[in-house]
Amino acid sequence: MENSSSEFNSLVQSLIGAEAMGSYIAGEMVPGDGATLSLVDPASEQTLLQFADTNADVVGAAVRSCHDGQKHWAAFSAQRRGEVMAQLGKLIQRDAEPLARLEAITSGKAIKAARAQVAAVAEIFRYYAGWTDKFLGNVIPVPGGQLNYTLREPLGVVLAITPWNSPIYLAAWNVAPALAMGNSVLLKPSELTPLTALAMARLAREAGMPAGTLNVVNGLGKTIGDAAISNRLVKKVVFVGSTQTGRAVNAAAAQRPISCLLELGGKSANIVFDDADLVRAAQAAVIAACANTGQNCAAGSRLLVQRGVYDEFVAAVGEAIADYRIGHPLDESAEGGPINNRAQFDRINRMVEMGLSEGAELLTGGVSEATGNGFYVKPTVLKHVRNDMRIAREEVFGPVVVAIPFDTEAEAIAIANDSEFGLAGAVWTRDVARAHRVVAKVNAGLLWVNMYRDMHVATPFGGNDSSGYGRSSGAECLYEYTRTKSVWVPIAEGC
Ligand code: ADP
Numbered sequence: 001m002e003n004s005s006s007e008f009n010s011l012v013q014s015l016i017g018a019e020a021m022g023s024y025i026a027g028e029m030v031p032g033d034g035a036t037l038s039l040v041d042p043a044s045e046q047t048l049l050q051f052a053d054t055n056a057d058v059v060g061a062a063v064r065s066c067h068d069g070q071k072h073w074a075a076f077s078a079q080r081r082g083e084v085m086a087q088l089g090k091l092i093q094r095d096a097e098p099l100a101r102l103e104a105i106t107s108g109k110a111i112k113a114a115r116a117q118v119a120a121v122a123e124i125f126r127y128y129a130g131w132t133d134k135f136l137g138n139v140i141p142v143p144g145g146q147l148n149y150t151l152r153e154p155l156g157v158v159l160a161i162t163p164w165n166s167p168i169y170l171a172a173w174n175v176a177p178a179l180a181m182g183n184s185v186l187l188k189p190s191e192l193t194p195l196t197a198l199a200m201a202r203l204a205r206e207a208g209m210p211a212g213t214l215n216v217v218n219g220l221g222k223t224i225g226d227a228a229i230s231n232r233l234v235k236k237v238v239f240v241g242s243t244q245t246g247r248a249v250n251a252a253a254a255q256r257p258i259s260c261l262l263e264l265g266g267k268s269a270n271i272v273f274d275d276a277d278l279v280r281a282a283q284a285a286v287i288a289a290c291a292n293t294g295q296n297c298a299a300g301s302r303l304l305v306q307r308g309v310y311d312e313f314v315a316a317v318g319e320a321i322a323d324y325r326i327g328h329p330l331d332e333s334a335e336g337g338p339i340n341n342r343a344q345f346d347r348i349n350r351m352v353e354m355g356l357s358e359g360a361e362l363l364t365g366g367v368s369e370a371t372g373n374g375f376y377v378k379p380t381v382l383k384h385v386r387n388d389m390r391i392a393r394e395e396v397f398g399p400v401v402v403a404i405p406f407d408t409e410a411e412a413i414a415i416a417n418d419s420e421f422g423l424a425g426a427v428w429t430r431d432v433a434r435a436h437r438v439v440a441k442v443n444a445g446l447l448w449v450n451m452y453r454d455m456h457v458a459t460p461f462g463g464n465d466s467s468g469y470g471r472s473s474g475a476e477c478l479y480e481y482t483r484t485k486s487v488w489v490p491i492a493e494g495c
Contacts, residue, residue: 004041004043004044004048004105004329004330005041005046005048007101007105007330008041008048008049008102008105008106011098011101011102011105012049012102012195014098015095015098015099015102015195015196015198015199015202016195016198016199016202017029017202020051021049021051021194021195021198021218022051022052022054022218023054023058023062023215023216023217023218023219024198024201024202024215024216024218025058025061025062025065025212025215025217026065026068026069026211026212026215027205027211030054030058030061030062031051031052032051032052032053032054032055032058032218032219033052033054033055034052034053034054034055034219034220034223035052035053035220036050036051036052036053037050037051037052037053037191037219037220038050039051039106039192039193039194039195040192040341040342041105041106042107042108042329042337042338042339042340042341042374042375043105043108043328043329043337043338043374044373044374045342045372045373045374045375048105048106051218052219053191053219053220053223054217054218054219054223054224055219055223055227056223056226056227058217059217059223059224059227059228059231060227060231062186062215062217062228063157063186063228063231063233063234064233065211065212065215066157066184066185066186066212066213066215066233067156067157067184067212067233068212069184069209069210069211069212069213069214069215070154070156070157070182070183070184070212070213072210072211072212072213073179073182073183073184073209073210073213074154074182074183076182078132078133078182079132079133081132081179081180081182082129082130082131082132082133082180083129083208084207084208084209085125085126085128085129085132085176085179085180085207086125086126086129087207087208088125088203088204088207088209089121089122089123089124089125089126089129090122090207091203091206091207092118092121092122092125092172092200092203093119093122095199095203096115096118096119096122097115099118099121099168099196099199100114100115100117100118101114101330102195102196102199103117103118103167103168103196104329104330104337105329105330106167106193106195106196107164107165107166107167107193107329107337107340108293108329108337108338108339108340108375109166109292109329109337110327110329110331110334110335110336110337111329111330111331111332111334112332112334112335113291113292113335113336114329117166117168117169118168118169120169120172120457121168121169121172121200123457124172124173124176124457125172125176127176127457127458128176128177128179128180128457129180131177131180131475131478132180132181132182135152135181135475135478135482136152137149137150137151137152137484138150140486142488144490144492145491145492146488146489146490146491146492147487147488147489147490147491148486148487148488148489149486149487150484150485150486150487151484151485151487152181152482152483152484152485153182153482153483153484153485154181154182154183154481154482155181155183155235155236155481155482155483156183156184156233156234156235157183157184157185157186157233157234157235158178158183158184158185158186158234158235158236158237158238158481159185159186159188159228159229159234159236159237159238160174160175160178160185160186160187160188160237160238160239161188161221161224161225161237161238161239161240161241161249162174162187162188162189162190162197162240162241163190163240163241163242164190164192164193164340164341165292165295165296165297165340165397166292166296167189167190167193167194167196167197168196168197168199168200170240171187171189171196171197171200172200173457173472173473174238174240174261174472175187175200175214176457177472177473177477177478177480177481178236178238178481179209179213179214180478180481181478181481181482183235183236183481184212184213184214184215185213185214185215186215186216186217186228186234187201187214187215187216187217188216188217188218188221188224188225188228189216189218190221190241191218191219191220191221192340192341193340194216194218197216198216198218200214201214201215201216221245225248225249225252226252229249229252229253229256229258230252230255230256232256234258235258236258236259236260236261236480236481237249237253237258237259237260237261238260238261238263238472238480239260239261239262239263239264239468240263240264240297240472241263241264242264242265242395243264243265243395243421243466243467243468246262246264246468249262250262259480260469260470261462261468261469261470261472261477261480262468262469262470263297263461263462263463263467263468263470263472264297264421264423264463264466264467264468265297265395265397265421265423265466265467266297266298266299266301266395266421266423266424266463266467267301267302267392267393267394267395267419267420267421268288268298268299268300268301268302268421268423268424268425268426268444269300269302269304269412269415269416269419269425269426269442270284270285270288270300270302270303270304270425270426270428270452271304271406271412271416271425271426271427271428271438271442272285272303272304272305272306272309272313272428273306273409273412273427273428273429273431273434274306274308274309275429275430275431276428276429276430276450277428277430277450278309278312278313278316279316280428280450281313281428281450282313282316282317282320283320284426284428284451284452284453285300285303285317285320285401285452286317286320286321286324286379287452287453288300288303288401288426288452288453289301289303289321289379289399289400289401290321290324290335290336290379290399291336291453292336293326293336293337293338293339293377293398293399294336294348294379294396294397294398294399294400295339295340295344295397295398296397297395297397297423297463297467298423298424298446298453298455299397300401300424300425300426300452300453301395301396301400301401301402302387302392302401302402302404302415302416302419303317303401303402303403303404304404304405304406304412304415304416305403305404305405305406306405306406306407306412307405307406307407310403310405314363314381314383314403315363317381317401317403318363318364318381319364321364321365321379321380321381321399321401322364322365322379324336324379324399326338326376326377326378326379326399328374336379336399338374338375338376338377339375339376339377339398340375341375342375344375344397344398345368345370345375345377346370347396347397347398348368348377348396348397348398348400349367349368349377351391351394351396351398351400352365352366352367352380352382352391352396352400353367354390354391355382355385355389355390355391355400355402356382358389358390358391359384359386359389360382360383360384360385360389360391360402361382361383361384362380362381362382362383363381363382363383363403364378364379364380364381365377365378365379365380365381365399365400366378366380377398377399378399379399379400380399380400380401381401381403382400382401382402382403383403384403384405385402385403385404386404387404387415387418387419389402392404393419393420395421409434409437409438412438413438413441413442416442416443417441417442417443419443420465420466421463421465421466421467422443422444422445422463422464422465422466422467423444423445423446423463423464423467423468424444424445424446424447424448424463425442425444425446425447425448426447426448426449426450426451426452427439427442427447427448427449427450428449428450429449429450435449435450436449443464443465444463444464445460445461445462445463445464445467445471446461446462446463456473457473457474458473458474458475459473459474460472460473460474460476460477461473461474
């Protein structure tokens with residue numbers, strides 16, 4: 001359990017092959033020649049594998065290959081594309097256990113969560129497989145009697161840049177709808193967690209996708225981002241990651257200009273009224289803050305609690321959070337694993353220190369020591385936080401929840417909306433009318449009532465303001481990956 005490296009090596013051999021790690025272009029692995037990058041085991045801090053950063057020439061070749069691949073893929077009938085995507089879902093299911101174990105080892109995610117996400121990846125491909133022949137154009141009754149109809153065309157090559165917190169899940173979440181609409185995808189996974197994306201691309205070939213339909217470029221974000229976004233064959237950028245990097249990606253795309261879909265950070269408000277089922281709300285508040293050890297853009301990181309129940313409720317959350325089981329990623333009983341990387345571990349600690357120095361009171365958890373033996377942090381509850389403190393305004397991306405009191409419904413809404421972000425949130429109350437009033441007024445792309453965290457590929461996901469723009473799932477996202485062509489044909493006699 002302590003040392004995952006021998007299992008890691010055999011998983012890499014079986015899922016990715018024996019070739020030197022690099023970029024996967026038209027079915028071949030192309031090594032980089034730049035700076036040495038290391039994959040570090042989050043549970044032991046030992047290096048698992050090293051590889052070289054890529055360069056602009058390799059990125060250019062990958063884009064050209066995607067351009068060629070897209071022509072073949074779009075020439076498949078819509079039904080055939082659906083069959084291939086459904087087959088990819090089956091292959092993901094076939095390899096689910098090794099994929100989940102590789103995901104757990106490299107991302108630090110607890111194995112139970114990794115299994116659930118790999119199962120969701122299979123479901124994502126099945127879901128979009130069903131859409132390939134169902135996203136239709138229109139016939140428009142124009143006044144001159146001409147036949148006017150619209151075609152929904154693929155864009156061409158889509159660049160998808162994805163993060164390290166849920167690597168294969170977020171890769172599939174963004175790759176699958178683009179592929180379903182007949183685009184090819186150049187996937188750039190995080191340099192910290194590139195392996196399961198590579199495995200997925202290999203399975204896409206096995207499922208019958210033409211070479212170049214799904215290429216994966218591996219290396220640093222800057223190396224790949226600059227070269228790919230400026231390439232005129234790239235027609236759209238989907239980015240999932242930090243708000244800061246999202247702004248840079250958006251600015252680069254604006255130079256072309258091409259459109260982006262941005263899924264960025266959050267500081268979501270989990271609002272608990274005094275009439276709520278406080279037992280359920282406290283359990284859910286822990287999951288809202290700690291799922292994936294808090295490395296989750298939709299985390300309920302601001303806990304807004306009505307003053308009359310504030311002390312009692314926050315104490316209950318503190319007790320429950322102290323029992324949250326953080327353990328080795330391959331430990332079957334762990335609910336959360338270590339933080340993925342050293343920079344994020346340090347950031348979480350700095351943020352907790354900052355909150356304390358701003359006057360927050362530590363209820364549970366606190367700053368975690370660097371042991372040299374895994375990036376393990378303590379789930380933390382900070383009490384008596386004001387919404388103007390930095391700890392209430394900036395995303396921590398770790399299991400840290402700040403508890404803010406409020407008096408009235410109007411004040412709860414005002415605090416929830418006093419944030420640069422607008423991703424998610426929840427309302428806990430037994431008053432149905434109040435629940436609907438509050439969700440209508442909270443600025444977020446996703447709201448839960450008397451629950452937290454459920455998501456599904458069939459429902460739109462995305463945020464507002466500094467949380468990004470666009471919706472990355474459900475039927476709605478298919479507009480993101482197609483463009484409309486309007487066609488006029490004179491058909492009336494004498495027309
Ligand atoms: P973090 O800082 O938490 O690692 P990022 O938002 O920087 O998160 O990373 C998300 C993804 O964005 C990763 O795949 C990363 O390599 C990529 N990335 C980082 N910098 C750039 C950039 N300048 N252009 C394009 N992609 C980038």
